[in-house]
Amino acid sequence: MDNDDSIPTLVDETTKVPVTILTGYLGAGKTTLLNYILTENHQRRIAVILNEFAQGSAMEHLLLTATTDEKGGDGRQRYEDWLELRNGCLCCSVKDVGVQAIEQLLEKRRNHFDYILLETTGVADPLPIVNMFWLDDELHSDLILDGLITVIDAYNGLKNYADDRHQEKALWSRQVAIADVILVNKIDLISQEEKSKIIELVRSINVTAQIYETTRSHIDLSLILDRNAYSKNSPPDYLLKNIPDQATTLIPHGNQTLNSVTMEFNGQFDFDKLDHLIIELLWNEQTSEQEIVRMKAVLCCSDESTYKLLQAVGQMYEFISTNEKHCDNLRNCFVLIGSNLNQERLREQFQKCLK
Numbered sequence: 001m002d003n004d005d006s007i008p009t010l011v012d013e014t015t016k017v018p019v020t021i022l023t024g025y026l027g028a029g030k031t032t033l034l035n036y037i038l039t040e041n042h043q044r045r046i047a048v049i050l051n052e053f054a055q056g057s058a059m060e061h062l063l064l065t066a067t068t069d070e071k072g073g074d075g076r077q078r079y080e081d082w083l084e085l086r087n088g089c090l091c092c093s094v095k096d097v098g099v100q101a102i103e104q105l106l107e108k109r110r111n112h113f114d115y116i117l118l119e120t121t122g123v124a125d126p127l128p129i130v131n132m133f134w135l136d137d138e139l140h141s142d143l144i145l146d147g148l149i150t151v152i153d154a155y156n157g158l159k160n161y162a163d164d165r166h167q168e169k170a171l172w173s174r175q176v177a178i179a180d181v182i183l184v185n186k187i188d189l190i191s192q193e194e195k196s197k198i199i200e201l202v203r204s205i206n207v208t209a210q211i212y213e214t215t216r217s218h219i220d221l222s223l224i225l226d227r228n229a230y231s232k233n234s235p236p237d238y239l240l241k242n243i244p245d246q247a248t249t250l251i252p253h254g255n256q257t258l259n260s261v262t263m264e265f266n267g268q269f270d271f272d273k274l275d276h277l278i279i280e281l282l283w284n285e286q287t288s289e290q291e292i293v294r295m296k297a298v299l300c301c302s303d304e305s306t307y308k309l310l311q312a313v314g315q316m317y318e319f320i321s322t323n324e325k326h327c328d329n330l331r332n333c334f335v336l337i338g339s340n341l342n343q344e345r346l347r348e349q350f351q352k353c354l355k
């Protein structure tokens with residue numbers, strides 16, 4: 001079957017409001033980045049949402065600070081709204097209350113903003129928040145996940161990494177692991193040698209993220225906003241280029257060892273088998289030792305003439321059909337990031353799903 005027929009069933013992404021999630025350890029430079037974006041941005045009307053977890057109360061507060069150019073001139077206004085909401089179910093088939101609240105805000109402030117930046121607290125595990133925006137098309141949400149930016153304090157990065165061993169979940173490394181874009185900030189405070197070390201560490205955890213070195217979080221905004229990282233429109237060849245088949249060096253990590261595994265296969269996959277394997281890996285084989293936190297792939301399936309993309313964050317995953325024909329170039333590239341990943345075993349498991 002030629003899957004071109006299935007593409008119209010996908011929602012029209014152009015009418016949705018993109019959400020970029022901003023994460024990073026305490027003092028890394030997130031607020032500095034937000035201020036920079038709100039000052040420099042001339043393309044988008046951005047709403048900033050600060051996410052704070054009130055420990056123990058099961059209540060979540062969302063503080064919205066939006067900068068909007070209401071009068072079309074220089075009449076920039078800032079306003080704040082507090083939302084209080086109960087923590088919701090992190091399930092892709094039920095809309096999270098956080099998402100509903102943001103949609104209501106969108107409704108209330110219609111025409112006031114067309115882009116959302118959601119800042120998580122410095123000690124937050126970003127996975128549940130990313131999963132909150134992992135929305136099935138059938139839910140007809142106005143929101144669409146656009147990307148995940150992690151800001152790193154280059155000066156304290158190695159120490160933050162070392163401190164991970166005292167944490168149950170190695171939060172600093174997880175923030176690095178699931179990012180699409182990583183800003184290695186405070187570059188002004190470190191030497192060339194220190195810079196190489198921190199970048200090598202970051203790259204060893206996440207092989208695919210775009211890494212930018214910044215001072216005071218200054219960055220060309222076109223590199224971090226409107227990235228379409230989870231869209232059917234993201235070009236399939238971004239993974240097919242320059243991704244070597246390898247497992248990054250395992251880095252001892254106390255309780256956990258986070259690494260990336262990249263694999264290339266030639267041929268076509270049996271979609272049902274592959275889908276089954278992904279469920280196994282993400283739902284049934286997640287243990288405290290081995291956990292996949294991020295997966296991306298470009299692949300060819302036997303019943304389709306176009307490339308498919310696979311995106312997974314935590315336990316949420318989706319296959320996205322693209323318009324790009326693979327012709328006879330049957331390359332398949334997979335990137336998996338997680339703790340204690342065994343490349344040999346994974347390779348065997350994927351190999352068995354080939355036709």
Ligand SMILES: Nc1nc2c(ncn2[C@@H]2O[C@H](COP(=O)(O)OP(=O)(O)OP(=O)(O)O)[C@@H](O)[C@H]2O)c(=O)[nH]1
Pocket residue numbers: 024025026027028029030031032033121122185186187188189214215216217
């Ligand atoms: N030297 C230097 N200082 C920076 C840089 N970026 C930010 N800072 C300073 O670092 C401090 C922390 O920056 P913030 O932007 O508040 O960091 P944050 O990530 O929002 O911190 P939390 O709100 O605690 O999570 C501030 O005093 C900033 O002025 C940088 O590139 N170089």
